[in-house]
Amino acid sequence: MSIEIATYLMVFAIFVLLVLGLPLAFVTGLVAAGFTLGWFGPVAVPLVASRMYGFITEYSLVAVPMFVFMAGLLDRSGLARDLFNAMRFFAGRLPGGVAVQTLVVAFFLAAISGIIGGEIVLLGVLALPQMLRLGYDKRIAIGVVCAGGSLGTMVPPSIVLIIYGLIASVSIADLFKAAVIPAAMLMIGYMLYVVVMCMRYPHMGGAHLEQRSNLPRLTLGEAFKGLFFPTAIAGLVLGSIYGGIASVTEAAAMGALGVLLAVLVRGEFSLRLLQESLTQTLETCGMIVWIGIGAACLVGVYNLMGGNRFVSSAITGLDVAPFVIVLVMMLIFLLLGMFLDWIGIAMLCLPIFVPIIIELGYDPVWFGILFAVNMQVSYISPPFGPAAFYLKSVAPPDITLTDIFRSMVPFIVIQLVVLGLLLYVPALSTWLL
Amino acid sequence: QEWKVQINVNAGDDEYRIAQQWAKSVGKKTNGEITIEVLPTGTIVGNNETLDAVGAGIIQGHITDPGYFSGKNPAFAVYGNMVGAWSGPEPFLDYMRNAGGEEGYNRLVEPYGVHLIRAGAVGAESLISKRKIESLDDLKGLKVRAPEGMVSNIFQLVGAAPVNLPTSEVYTALEKGVIDAADYTVFSTNYQQGYHKYAPFAVYPGFHSMPMKDISVNKALWDALTPEQQKILEDSVDAFTEQLITELQKKDEEQVALARQKGDVTLTALSEDELKKFRQAARNEWSRWRDRSPQAKEAVDSIQAYLRDKGML
Amino acid sequence: MKKLRSTSDDHLDACAPEPGHGLLDRGIRRGGQVIAWLTFIAMLVSVYEVIMRYGFNAPTEWAHETTTFLVAAIFALGGPYALATNRHIQIRLLLDRLSPRKRSVLELLNLMLGILFCVAIGYAAWVLAYNATHAPTGNWRLETSGSSWNPPLPAFTKIVILISIALMAIQQVVRIATHRRARPGREATK
């Protein structure tokens, strides 16, 4: 069997198992194990376990349970409710104002974390039910959480850009600087979409609930009180990172402790609240990490089978203009982004693509930003969209994966528009260098 | 036959490029009987797992730092980077090739189903820092990112505070000041990736670390080769090591010249007296490692005997 | 029966799908309540490290590896826990469109595929755990981290992974056994 046919077979197998309704946590792992056995025999099976071990002990993932724990505490105490009531107060008459502010919160979260997963769970627990409570259309609420939560890997500190810099031997400082405008473009794009939609269809922004009196009316003082603790916690986390006190990963633990202290000070602490938040952390981590484990195994097997040859065969032998080659690379990123997680795509493609990019005379920093934007798309594109799974792991069950992916469509369009702009106007990324 | 060999560096590293040239040369010299594909770090398994993967035949070989396997046997740390023993790659390679080092190492790895073709080395790594380091006193209280193993112990012995961080966190940790210094990689790579922006001092040439490169293949595979093929491989690895050392050194010197010209890095070096003090501290640590396993004892004893023999102790 | 509806304050528990009924599933949920505290410990350890490093310039040599281990254990054991609470994410597009009878068949198929997954990677995890607890000579020897602290945490992590996979396999075997018996009764209530 050629690697090309094997690739299609792999995609097909994933698809069938997904449709059958096998838990996602088993789908990719089963396909990985199947291909390991079928292609190499039992000798290679330990590969799967060693990928599993590598993934599970990945240090940057230490932040994930901290974020989930934080989220559980915020949600179970009155902190989240008070924060969003206050946000609604300050949103005033701006259509979709709370969603816009949620994006701002997402941007702050992005600036304190470099991984994906934790932020989405945090926003999913914190913001999604609150936006739904305030009458927001679920498509807006879901999209804001997933797209906004994914920004963590684009806004510095960004693990995607760090890994790109390490793989491509490019200055990480330059990558961080170059990412600022594109990340801002993405966020402004999301905000514009929210405002425009809520202006045109006011009920999407909860306007129909605003008339009724069952939502609380806050005084200015109450609104500020609702903001106080979240701001203090954000200050603690941001301060501990930017003050050089804690590493990005440790800062998440500082944040969790901060929330716990806030809950204590507000007099809302109980052992039950703590136990429930911790149990939820165990459950949510179990759900999202086992999906990642399978994906990590799949990447290892695919690489061993020679997946890189398949990727390079798509590029080499193309007798077209350099810019078309870049476009083909984007297409490969987008297609692989449907099925693999970003680290797999990075390991599979970047060793092949970056030397070509440099040879064609393009700026590898620019290409790194294009890669990062592509990975933003991959987080929310079906069928394998990690952001969607993370959200699903904490969303109310009446929100299905289909709902989630449907809500993503406009956000993917925005990401593609930004990608197009960056392709045609490289200065948008390299301008700050 | 087609071999997949995983290396412990990223695709953009010069080391990866040089390893690919080595692979090509093996194909040419064996008339295509052995073709090697070099895979960047983490492609198939993690760096800690390549020994088992080569032994199991999942991949056919690895080019790596033995330090990753110190948890399996402390002797790996001794061969991999016996801090303070080697002033440069030449005496180390002489010991490995001509004084029983490779035989000892093979006794260590062969039970894992792995055979060391030849020992390799890269040049000394440079220590990048936010503070100027001109003496051991300057290391006092310095929060330095150091990899696991002997290096980190010795930093502790001379008063520094070693911090354990994965490579992907080194940049942000330096940027935000979580750590003051990092034992990370050779100067040219540090400089290209822009670490000097937040760590504008570098001890060059490095003094603290002279890691071995373990270039090994699956043992059964090795045993099945003809003596001619084995010879070709051994010679090719020696040539690879030679190229690795000279090219990386050249690259380092280029980047050092560039850094001097731009003035964005201050290079310092420890005086001979300070180096002596450092080596003394390191030697005290050797005896502790010697006690950790029979193979570690064998390794420490044999290296010390070599050093005494050459009047280097 | 528990009502499956979401309210904003406690949507996380109130509307979770019905958890597994078996003795094993219930036991795992109990045990999970205890295991869950590992997150809390990991948080305290991380904060302690920050305080020692920033406040006293004395970073510990154990905090980093300890948190990594604790979190790895949370991740691995979260698998069986989420299975016990029936919260693993699945695409129900097809399942929800089938007749109860066909759905039951498909559920059985999924359980068997799940067991297949556990057997395949469980074998791999067994090899991994064996290598981490035995020297090549076959003697019992725990793999350590090789750091200056040098704890046997890598071996522990690999054992925890093996236990997690074994638990998930047994959980699904139990479900297949109870699935057959429960089916006629469940259909009667529909």
Ligand code: NA
């Ligand atoms: Na970020």
Ligand code: NA
């Ligand atoms: Na995707």
